[in-house]
Amino acid sequence: MAPTAETLTAERILEATEEVLRRHGPAKATVVDVARALGVSHGTVYRHFRTKAALREAVTKRWLDRTSEALAGIAAGDRAPEERLRAWFTGLFEAKRRKAGGDPELFATYSVLTGENGAAVGEHIDDLTAQLTRIVRAGTDSGAFTAADPAATARALFHATGRFHDPCYAGEWQQPGIEDEFTAVLDLLLRGLRA
Incomplete structure (x- = not known):
């Protein structure tokens, strides 16, 4: 049974939008396609998302938030800071590789959408x-790390590991030896952080 305007949720619209994007790609997917997939009018979709751009931004944010939420548990954990930092970067690299390799068409779609939605990417x-920053600060507070400015150090760590999480490098993530290269970079960074 198709949802009614009263029972249709933003989350259900985002799920349908993801399927429509997978099927049609970002260039051809329309709000009418999403509405058709849900069995409602396009006006009903517009009650939840005022514009096509707003819908595409929400779907992009939802996709990015999945990674953030998975990593938040690692960042807030109670393991030693160095172990947490290693687990966090490993989790980020694995999540990005899984997205790129598990559903390459959808990954390509989201690469287009993230290019359109700089605000969502910036927030991510x-x-x-x-x-x-929380992990680095925990390390400096415990005496495990030396970092005068934990926020600046966190940004530097993020940028230094870009090859292993920035989508522009996705083509390299399945190459032989990439795990060894990732481990070497992470080991080098951790050595530099140790007090």
């Missing part, structure tokens, strides 16, 4: 670097 990066 701010969230990730805030998580890293």
